Amino acid sequence: MPSPQKVTDQLKAPSSLLLGLACAGIALFLIAALIELPDEALGLTELSKQHMDESGVEHPVTAVLLNFRAYDTWLEVGVLLMAVMGMLLFQRRSDLRDIERMPAPDPVLNWLIQLLFPMMVLVSGYLLWMGKFSSGGAFQAGVVLGAGGVLLWLAGHPSVSGFSGRLFRFLLTVGFGSFLLVAFYNVLLSQAILDYPVAYAGTIILIIEAAATISIAVTVAALIIGLQPVIRDRDRTPLEPH
Amino acid sequence: MSQYLAYSITGMIIFALGLHGLVVLSHILRKIICINVMAGGVFLFLISVAARNFDEFPDPVPQAMLLTGVVVALSATAFAVALARRIYTVTGQAELIEEDEPS
Amino acid sequence: MSLNEWVLDGLIMFTLVVLAVRVLYTRDLFKSVFLFIVFGLIMALAWVRLKAPDIALAEAAIGAGLTGVLLLDAARHFNRPRPVPHPKD
Numbered sequence: 446m447p448s449p450q451k452v453t454d455q456l457k458a459p460s461s462l463l464l465g466l467a468c469a470g471i472a473l474f475l476i477a478a479l480i481e482l483p484d485e486a487l488g489l490t491e492l493s494k495q496h497m498d499e500s501g502v503e504h505p506v507t508a509v510l511l512n513f514r515a516y517d518t519w520l521e522v523g524v525l526l527m528a529v530m531g532m533l534l535f536q537r538r539s540d541l542r543d544i545e546r547m548p549a550p551d552p553v554l555n556w557l558i559q560l561l562f563p564m565m566v567l568v569s570g571y572l573l574w575m576g577k578f579s580s581g582g583a584f585q586a587g588v589v590l591g592a593g594g595v596l597l598w599l600a601g602h603p604s605v606s607g608f609s610g611r612l613f614r615f616l617l618t619v620g621f622g623s624f625l626l627v628a629f630y631n632v633l634l635s636q637a638i639l640d641y642p643v644a645y646a647g648t649i650i651l652i653i654e655a656a657a658t659i660s661i662a663v664t665v666a667a668l669i670i671g672l673q674p675v676i677r678d679r680d681r682t683p684l685e686p687h
Numbered sequence: 688m689s690q691y692l693a694y695s696i697t698g699m700i701i702f703a704l705g706l707h708g709l710v711v712l713s714h715i716l717r718k719i720i721c722i723n724v725m726a727g728g729v730f731l732f733l734i735s736v737a738a739r740n741f742d743e744f745p746d747p748v749p750q751a752m753l754l755t756g757v758v759v760a761l762s763a764t765a766f767a768v769a770l771a772r773r774i775y776t777v778t779g780q781a782e783l784i785e786e787d788e789p790s
Numbered sequence: 791m792s793l794n795e796w797v798l799d800g801l802i803m804f805t806l807v808v809l810a811v812r813v814l815y816t817r818d819l820f821k822s823v824f825l826f827i828v829f830g831l832i833m834a835l836a837w838v839r840l841k842a843p844d845i846a847l848a849e850a851a852i853g854a855g856l857t858g859v860l861l862l863d864a865a866r867h868f869n870r871p872r873p874v875p876h877p878k879d
Contacts, residue, residue, distance in 0.1 A: 690795075690796075690799055690839075690840075691840070693799065693800075693803060694799070694803065694836060694839075694840060697803040697806055697807060697836075700807055700810075701806060701807060701810045704807070704810045704811060704814060705810065705814070707814075708814035708815070712814065714819070714868075715868075716819060716861065716864055716865060716868055717814075717819070717822065719861075719864075720813060720814070720822060720823070720826055720861065721814060723826065723857065724810050724813060724814065724826070724829070727810075727829065727830070727833050727853075728810075730833070730837075730849075731806075731833065731836060731837075734836075734837050734840045734842050734845065735840055737840070737841075737842065738840045738841050738842070744841075745840070745841050745842060750842055750845060753842070753845055754845055754848060757845070757848055757849055757852055757853075758848075758852065760852075761852050761856055761857055761860075764857060764860060764861075765860055768860055768861070768864045771864065771868075772864065772867055775867070775868060781868050
């Protein structure tokens with residue numbers, strides 16, 4: 446095997462030792478800070494418990510994610526969107542068409558994928574629905590669905606690169622957009638920006654979560670698949686203006 | 688010493704190890720892996736803090752931060768890999784070494 | 791907490807630290823990526839022990855599955871000779 450990937454780090458011994466000591470010092474400092482912490486602390490458990498009946502869901506983590514700290518989640522979906530935008534910019538493409546495809550799978554693998562992918566979609570939907578009552582939610586569901594998309598691509602399935610550009614971009618932004626719509630509606634009614642009425646909170650959360658699941662899935666899959674080179678050159682647009 | 692404290696300390700050790708690797712190693716992909724190892728340490732710390740309350744259910748706020756953090760870490764890694772591949776394509780260099788340093 | 795649980799926790803923590811060292815300082819990049827995948831899986835195990843099974847599931851899918859695919863693909867890319875830059879680049 447050629448060796449460009451071998452470690453060629455040959456730092457001089459004294460500086461390496463010094464760096465090791467510095468990192469050990471940081472570790473000791475952090476551990477000392479940890480030991481100072483009380484062994485038993487409730488944190489925000491009680492506060493979130495008190496407000497559970499206003500949240501519209503029954504699972505504390507989902508309540509924190511989509512209601513108490515929805516602003517955070519919104520911006521994190523935004524971070525995902527920016528990551529995929531940056532990646533597409535570097536690859537100079539705006540969608541996943543013409544992506545280099547893996548060779549077509551052998552029949553056994555193909556059969557396995559045909560069996561596995563619907564299962565993954567099912568598991569994803571189940572996780573999304575279960576987020577209201579117990580462990581689960583948009584992030585887990587989105588990751589499972591996105592992993593399914595990557596699996597399809599790895600198996601050489603043509604469907605992944607078959608999205609039209611418009612649909613692809615819509616799916617990427619629908620999660621961020623649904624938060625934005627709720628925020629816009631609330632601003633029009635001059636309420637707090639992500640404040641849901643208690644009666645409809647459960648439904649609104651489920652809709653936002655469904656949209657976020659799709660966006661997270663497409664983002665995660667696109668981030669991995671989009672790194673592949675294109676087959677043809679015609680989609681490459683030069684950076685400088687014409 | 689409780690289970691949570693032990694896991695927190697492990698997390699900090701992993702964080703410091705990753706930091707050392709990040710400074711010492713020069714291959715871009717290795718640096719990206721180092722950052723991921725550091726993130727692993729921080730995640731382990733956060734999740735052990737969440738379990739510190741000895742309740743039937745851990746503190747949901749650190750758990751929610753972790754859930755988004757894991758996905759954001761993946762997207763940041765993917766973006767970093769895109770940048771690294773671009774650097775490799777343009778310069779043919781896979782190592783980040785300072786120019787004036789005799790390597 | 792019983793002795794058994796302490797042994798299990800101790801084993802997980804020890805494995806995590808050893809794996810972290812091996813991930814960082816293995817000479818072969820591919821081996822390093824594979825060890826990182828194992829690191830992610832053991833990390834998910836630790837999270838199950840810390841009462842977060844659902845996040846452990848997400849971590850197993852991300853740390854082992856998606857990050858693994860991403861890094862393996864990148865390692866393959868760096869292992870190849872430098873691709874010829876596009877004239878527009």
